[in-house]
Amino acid sequence: MPHYYIWTIGCQMNRAESERLESLFQHLGYQPTTAAEDADLIVLNSCVVRRHAEDRIVNKINALKKLKFTPKPPTIAVTGCLVDSGTTRLQYRFPHVDHFFKPGEYPPWLAEAESFPVPPQQPSPSTYVPIIQGCNNFCTYCVVPYRRGREKSRPVDEIVGEVKELARRGVKEVVLLGQNVDSYGHDLPQKPDLAGLLYMLNVVDGIRRIRFLTNHPKDMSDRLITAIAELDRVCRQINLPVQAGDDEILKAMGRGYTAEDYRNLVARIRSRVSDISLSTDVIVGFPSESDVQFRATVGLLRELRFDTVHVAAYSPRRDTAACRNLEDNVPPEVKKERLGIIERLQGEIAADINSRLLGETVEVLVEGRKKGRWHGRSQNGKLVFFSNGGELLGKIVKVKIEKTSPWALQGIINE
Numbered sequence: 001m002p003h004y005y006i007w008t009i010g011c012q013m014n015r016a017e018s019e020r021l022e023s024l025f026q027h028l029g030y031q032p033t034t035a036a037e038d039a040d041l042i043v044l045n046s047c048v049v050r051r052h053a054e055d056r057i058v059n060k061i062n063a064l065k066k067l068k069f070t071p072k073p074p075t076i077a078v079t080g081c082l083v084d085s086g087t088t089r090l091q092y093r094f095p096h097v098d099h100f101f102k103p104g105e106y107p108p109w110l111a112e113a114e115s116f117p118v119p120p121q122q123p124s125p126s127t128y129v130p131i132i133q134g135c136n137n138f139c140t141y142c143v144v145p146y147r148r149g150r151e152k153s154r155p156v157d158e159i160v161g162e163v164k165e166l167a168r169r170g171v172k173e174v175v176l177l178g179q180n181v182d183s184y185g186h187d188l189p190q191k192p193d194l195a196g197l198l199y200m201l202n203v204v205d206g207i208r209r210i211r212f213l214t215n216h217p218k219d220m221s222d223r224l225i226t227a228i229a230e231l232d233r234v235c236r237q238i239n240l241p242v243q244a245g246d247d248e249i250l251k252a253m254g255r256g257y258t259a260e261d262y263r264n265l266v267a268r269i270r271s272r273v274s275d276i277s278l279s280t281d282v283i284v285g286f287p288s289e290s291d292v293q294f295r296a297t298v299g300l301l302r303e304l305r306f307d308t309v310h311v312a313a314y315s316p317r318r319d320t321a322a323c324r325n326l327e328d329n330v331p332p333e334v335k336k337e338r339l340g341i342i343e344r345l346q347g348e349i350a351a352d353i354n355s356r357l358l359g360e361t362v363e364v365l366v367e368g369r370k371k372g373r374w375h376g377r378s379q380n381g382k383l384v385f386f387s388n389g390g391e392l393l394g395k396i397v398k399v400k401i402e403k404t405s406p407w408a409l410q411g412i413i414n415e
């Protein structure tokens with residue numbers, strides 16, 4: 001029986017696409033393997049959003065070269081954001097790779113994947129459902145629009161059908177994915193939107209929770225805030241990347257809002273959904289970011305108090321406007337120091353927010369088991385660990401929180 005091996009790095013979109021491919025391979029009679037040497041078909045799903053990720057994928061591709069000199073050389077394919085429209089350069093650089101294909105643009109030998117039902121045979125209790133591919137925003141630092149192309153929404157019927165099928169197979173939570181979920185539907189004939197989609201999914205039998213990411217502050221609508229406030233299965237959790245707290249930097253990033261616009265949006269959300277959990281993304285060391293501008297970002301984070309902050313140092317990405325037009329002139333040691341400042345600040349804020357859950361009971365969807373402990377997420381996205389001997393995968397259980405940290409909660413079953 002032939003074997004496949006998939007290696008994935010990067011965002012949830014990549015993970016969702018790898019699940020779709022796995023589903024297809026299993027349908028075609030392939031078995032999964034965790035060792036590339038045992039595989040007949042190898043797929044690497046790449047990310048180049050940061051320099052570090054790009055280095056990892058390049059090392060991985062190079063490490064596979066030796067397999068092409070074995071008695072039964074595997075077929076090697078590379079997808080994800082490393083693959084741009086002109087693959088000639090990549091073919092020249094990595095001649096041992098048989099196929100390069102852009103995310104979601106399946107080559108003829110994988111054409112079936114386009115319409116193939118996700119996820120693999122054994123879906124996880126919480127499963128990703130892509131609703132829109134690509135991005136039209138062209139933030140100046142971001143390579144995604146160049147690699148994933150323009151926005152392309154999936155039809156409403158297709159998404160609802162898929163979620164019903166997932167529910168039938170035991171899935172309890174769906175996470176709707178897109179680089180910018182707030183753009184969902186503008187390119188479809190009836191112009192549906194994310195809020196409308198949430199109302200439809202909220203009544204699918206068996207689905208207990210619905211999440212979505214990522215939002216864009218300039219595009220998030222009041223209709224969506226109303227949907228979150230009204231719908232019982234839509235989780236009170238929003239990922240709303242701010243990227244910087246200084247208007248000049250935001251403008252240079254091409255984000256389309258000011259720090260004040262962002263504050264006002266957060267205030268609107270919190271006034272309608274008081275228990276909302278907010279996370280954000282920040283880039284430090286964007287070209288010419290001064291100390292004063294950096295401190296504006298720190299001030300904003302201190303003021304708005306997010307549950308989670310994903311912080312990264314700017315790294316120039318080929319093709320992007322920032323890479324072409326701006327000098328990467330913040331020294332690496334300054335970027336590192338700024339990263340540390342935000343990580344420490346956020347550690348304190350998250351520790352304080354989470355400590356308020358001590359003694360509380362939260363509902364957890366159990367997603368897996370690690371080192372003898374079950375783990376899952378609370379309704380508002382907190383990672384929770386607890387011990388219990390029974391089989392709980394896919395169940396929603398009540399857990400009393402006994403210990404908290406900035407990153408996770410621990411507790412005991414309380415039923």
Ligand code: SF4
Binds near residue numbers: 136143179
């Ligand atoms: S919104 Fe901006 S950062 Fe997000 S994927 Fe689109 S271009 Fe990239």
